[in-house]
Amino acid sequence: MGLSLELAQISKTYNGHEVLQECSWTFEPGLTHVIMGPNGTGKSTLLRICALLEVPDRGRVNFLAGGLPLAPDLALKRRLTLVLPGVGVFNTSVFHNVAYGLKIRGIGSREIEERVGAILETVGLAAKRRQRALDLSTGQSKRLGLARAMVIDPEVLLLDEPTASIDQENSEIIEGIINKIKAERKATIIMVTHDPIQAERLADRLLIMKEGSLLPG
Amino acid sequence: MEGVRAGGPYPLPQTPSPIPYSGLSHVDTILQGFISAFKLILALDPELLKIIWLSLQVSGGALLLAILLGLPLGALMALRRLPLRGLILSILNTGMGLPPVVVGLVLYLLLSRSGPLGFMSLLYTPGAMIIAQFILAFPIVTSLAHTAIVNVNPIIRQAARVLGANPWQEALTVIREARYGIITGGIAGLGRVTAEVGSVIIVGGNIAGYTRVITTTIALETDKGNFDLAIALGIILLGLSLLINLALRAIQRLGRTSSGVILWD
Ligand SMILES: Nc1ncnc2c1ncn2[C@@H]1O[C@H](COP(=O)(O)OP(=O)(O)OP(=O)(O)O)[C@@H](O)[C@H]1O
Numbered sequence A: 001m002g003l004s005l006e007l008a009q010i011s012k013t014y015n016g017h018e019v020l021q022e023c024s025w026t027f028e029p030g031l032t033h034v035i036m037g038p039n040g041t042g043k044s045t046l047l048r049i050c051a052l053l054e055v056p057d058r059g060r061v062n063f064l065a066g067g068l069p070l071a072p073d074l075a076l077k078r079r080l081t082l083v084l085p086g087v088g089v090f091n092t093s094v095f096h097n098v099a100y101g102l103k104i105r106g107i108g109s110r111e112i113e114e115r116v117g118a119i120l121e122t123v124g125l126a127a128k129r130r131q132r133a134l135d136l137s138t139g140q141s142k143r144l145g146l147a148r149a150m151v152i153d154p155e156v157l158l159l160d161e162p163t164a165s166i167d168q169e170n171s172e173i174i175e176g177i178i179n180k181i182k183a184e185r186k187a188t189i190i191m192v193t194h195d196p197i198q199a200e201r202l203a204d205r206l207l208i209m210k211e212g213s214l215l216p217g
Numbered sequence B: 001m002e003g004v005r006a007g008g009p010y011p012l013p014q015t016p017s018p019i020p021y022s023g024l025s026h027v028d029t030i031l032q033g034f035i036s037a038f039k040l041i042l043a044l045d046p047e048l049l050k051i052i053w054l055s056l057q058v059s060g061g062a063l064l065l066a067i068l069l070g071l072p073l074g075a076l077m078a079l080r081r082l083p084l085r086g087l088i089l090s091i092l093n094t095g096m097g098l099p100p101v102v103v104g105l106v107l108y109l110l111l112s113r114s115g116p117l118g119f120m121s122l123l124y125t126p127g128a129m130i131i132a133q134f135i136l137a138f139p140i141v142t143s144l145a146h147t148a149i150v151n152v153n154p155i156i157r158q159a160a161r162v163l164g165a166n167p168w169q170e171a172l173t174v175i176r177e178a179r180y181g182i183i184t185g186g187i188a189g190l191g192r193v194t195a196e197v198g199s200v201i202i203v204g205g206n207i208a209g210y211t212r213v214i215t216t217t218i219a220l221e222t223d224k225g226n227f228d229l230a231i232a233l234g235i236i237l238l239g240l241s242l243l244i245n246l247a248l249r250a251i252q253r254l255g256r257t258s259s260g261v262i263l264w265d
């Protein structure tokens, strides 16, 4: 039973400009929702609010399990994650970047070794595990970001332009990984992209961000 | 040949000195001093070793204290909204340029028998010297730690948070990203205190075998015309400075370039 995410009349204003205007939507458990829309319409802002990184000025964000709302505490935050468009690579090895989410959850080193090793295989970074993560190429960094998110087995996975500035082949690898998470984890996925063909391929639900609100696409 | 003498403003000694310079030129005196200095160093002269060891203990202790107190303060100012942060930063920046003699003087007045802290009987002890050098190192360590942590890309903090870090883990993650800058501050602080003489000579009193460190010994022995020990210590001090600077460069290179070397996993 996956988590659903309910946005109730979210508003967010930056410097007097209302980016999100009473935006409401229910993201359904286990489905992939793809959000499209022009630059600067608030897609990233919306994802940060969903990830509980930012609080809206008005409105509510509710996570529901079997119809029951969950308290927005650390335990809930650890069931979801956001892959940031800029990834935010830590200045350490590839291995330790991926191990991060497990270490802070107090998971033992043997299990970390196993799980990180498996994920690195999946994203094709196994050969780079000892390398300094800041030395990875853009596409490899994006895959690292995905690996870091995958390893913690999120029930809600938020993806902000995971294939932006990535070549065709690597985009396909990343899409494959997203599909795998969906199939294996039954995770609720919300993804922002500017690629309509990719949106078509991945989306169970297609949404458009327009004038501060989400509309069915 | 006046002015060649390596003593600076100190007057020529009137008392008989170990080196009979009267019949020799100053250049010969210095040369002879160098030869004797190398002999002292090579022989691992116990007096020399004792002075070096105390220097390392005093400066190392001061640095340790400065890091223990300065890193948390720098981190707190960088990561949380601290009241009076601007004022504290201004005070720290002023402190980075504090003349050591002034620190020595003020600390002397505080620690002297009739001073407000006189009851602690710290004057003319290594403890007083550590406090003095701590005061000199603290602003550098704190200010550079603050700068390093403030300059960590905000996305690191967001990444830590979305991966499930609690507030403590989030702070530690950001601090760890700043580690090269923080270490740079520590080394800069060490460089400042190992080379200074003004504060430790006032609050330490330069007591033989007790509070005599490299810099104060150089000042005293030069004054006495006893150049071989002074030169030997001068060489060692330069060597220490060189080591500190090499360490600084190495850390800055590590932080900046993709050398593949990773500090602290
Ligand atoms: N932290 C912030 N401070 C000030 N303004 C912000 C901030 N974050 C976003 N904005 C503003 O909010 C608006 C929406 O930004 P957002 O990044 O959400 O757009 P987006 O839909 O993701 O655009 P893109 O397709 O270019 O990624 C922009 O006008 C942006 O300048």
Ligand SMILES: [Mg+2]
Pocket: A043, A044, A045, A085, A160
């Ligand atoms: Mg965006």
